[in-house]
Amino acid sequence: MSYKVATVKGIPIYVHITFLLVFLLFAFIFAISVWPYGFRYVEPPIARYILACLTALLFFVTLLIHELSHSLLANSYGLKIQNITLFFFGGISAIENPENVRNIDPSKELNIALAGPLSNIIIGAVLLAFNYFVYGSVFGVPDVTNWVTEGLTTFTANIPTMIFLLGTLNLLLGFFNILPIYPMDGGRVLRAWLAKRNTYEEATNTAVSIGKGFSVVLAVIGIFTNWWLAILALFLYISAAEEGKMFKATTILEDIVVKDIMTTEVLTVDESMPLVEFINFVFQKKHPGYPVIKNGRIVGMITVEDTRHINEAERYAFTVKDIMKEVVSVHPDATALDAFNEMGTHTVGRLVVLDSERNMVGIISRTDLMTAIYLKDNFKNKTNESQNEPQNEPQSES
Numbered sequence: 001m002s003y004k005v006a007t008v009k010g011i012p013i014y015v016h017i018t019f020l021l022v023f024l025l026f027a028f029i030f031a032i033s034v035w036p037y038g039f040r041y042v043e044p045p046i047a048r049y050i051l052a053c054l055t056a057l058l059f060f061v062t063l064l065i066h067e068l069s070h071s072l073l074a075n076s077y078g079l080k081i082q083n084i085t086l087f088f089f090g091g092i093s094a095i096e097n098p099e100n101v102r103n104i105d106p107s108k109e110l111n112i113a114l115a116g117p118l119s120n121i122i123i124g125a126v127l128l129a130f131n132y133f134v135y136g137s138v139f140g141v142p143d144v145t146n147w148v149t150e151g152l153t154t155f156t157a158n159i160p161t162m163i164f165l166l167g168t169l170n171l172l173l174g175f176f177n178i179l180p181i182y183p184m185d186g187g188r189v190l191r192a193w194l195a196k197r198n199t200y201e202e203a204t205n206t207a208v209s210i211g212k213g214f215s216v217v218l219a220v221i222g223i224f225t226n227w228w229l230a231i232l233a234l235f236l237y238i239s240a241a242e243e244g245k246m247f248k249a250t251t252i253l254e255d256i257v258v259k260d261i262m263t264t265e266v267l268t269v270d271e272s273m274p275l276v277e278f279i280n281f282v283f284q285k286k287h288p289g290y291p292v293i294k295n296g297r298i299v300g301m302i303t304v305e306d307t308r309h310i311n312e313a314e315r316y317a318f319t320v321k322d323i324m325k326e327v328v329s330v331h332p333d334a335t336a337l338d339a340f341n342e343m344g345t346h347t348v349g350r351l352v353v354l355d356s357e358r359n360m361v362g363i364i365s366r367t368d369l370m371t372a373i374y375l376k377d378n379f380k381n382k383t384n385e386s387q388n389e390p391q392n393e394p395q396s397e398s
């Protein structure tokens, strides 16, 4: 649901559909709000809407500058940026993908994370300073008491208001993004700073905890001042927690090799098997998915899901071959994280494990990955506990 709008220095820029909706919402808010937050009394109405749309458009240009600041700096450090996608509030540069960032020097990551919010703070400061020095006030209009008689309801008289709005929004965006709440930019800055002294894993865990703590503080402030701030803080808390969980899962999966957790006893079906027979087979074996075989070679995958849309009568006419899907495979020596990513890209729940000669050696499912995460996580806690035991002994003796 993203549309390509431009390419800057070889980086394609996409706009997500939600972004267009927010653009319209912003333009609408600018059109109905009174000075200095909008253009409500500007005449004629067409001038009002042009000002509102122009402000929304320019604001989104500054959001793009924010993302480009991250991306171009990362580019200069030799990191490849696949694309930039503008979502509903702010954007995502493909660099913000933890796997890419993990392999770079923390001080470079710190600069990359800082570049975005810094660009907004600079833009904001410059725009407000422009109004101040040119019109004598950051609002661009020193006094609105004689609004109509002074002709402030015209298009040109409201350009300083537009500058004020853009400046203020950029400052807000910059300061908001710099809050140390992971996965926001400020949280990344914090993580990179911590990573200079600790391992990447410890740094992320600490940054996630600080982010959670900060969201709670923000929520408490919000409850007493502005409920929107409290709601926002709640979302930030959730995203920090999610990011923490995701990071933990990713770290665990990275250390596991596919062949260690795959299922080696694989039930297969022949491509010539009639669909009715296949459905009976599934009822007996109770597995959701099976590799499809032709002359001993694997030719496809079939799941119970694939048979759902086939009606009763057609089940007699079709064979497995007619509805099977293409094989998505992974090498036995690949990491579980590779398998996880592969499942994500192809939106499948299981992969066939094929060795270098394309022989099937096993099958790996999403459930296998989840079980592995669960077991590794518990096992890891167990080893930590046993490491702590000698330290605890003297305490119990005393």
Ligand SMILES: [Zn+2]
Residues within 6 Å of the ligand: 066, 067, 070, 116, 117, 177, 185
């Ligand atoms: Zn950013």
